Amino acid sequence: xxxxxxxxxxxxxxxxxxxxxxxxxxxxxxxxxxxxxxxxxxxxxxxxxxxxxxxxxxxxxxxxxxxxxxxxxxxxxxxxxxxxxxxxxxxxxxxxxxxxxxxxxxxxxxxxxxxxxxxxxxxxxxxxxxxxxxxx
Numbered sequence: 001x002x003x004x005x006x007x008x009x010x011x012x013x014x015x016x017x018x019x020x021x022x023x024x025x026x027x028x029x030x031x032x033x034x035x036x037x038x039x040x041x042x043x044x045x046x047x048x049x050x051x052x053x054x055x056x057x058x059x060x061x062x063x064x065x066x067x068x069x070x071x072x073x074x075x076x077x078x079x080x081x082x083x084x085x086x087x088x089x090x091x092x093x094x095x096x097x098x099x100x101x102x103x104x105x106x107x108x109x110x111x112x113x114x115x116x117x118x119x120x121x122x123x124x125x126x127x128x129x130x131x132x133x134x135x136x
Contacts, residue, residue, distance in 0.1 A: 006108035036101035
């Protein structure tokens, strides 16, 4: 199974270690799916982790571990073809990653944007709770 995790899911996994995003992150670390990433997501993740509000909630060693795990274990799907489809243009790269990596799922917490699309080409767009239920 090939999966794109929205950056908000990755960061939430660090903030709430008992929540669905953390269960998804653990499932990935246990080899239950292939995580897809790209350079743009790496940059977005670093920028998000350095935001003052997030930095207050996430210990630096946990943030560093997440970034290193993704670099080491996730499959990079660059280069991405342009996609223009979401209400928030900053999310279009997630759809482009899904296409480039032939993702089965895009997991997000973006209720008003990405989740409302339901799918993009062959990729199902689902919530963290629905995706975590696949491993329960």
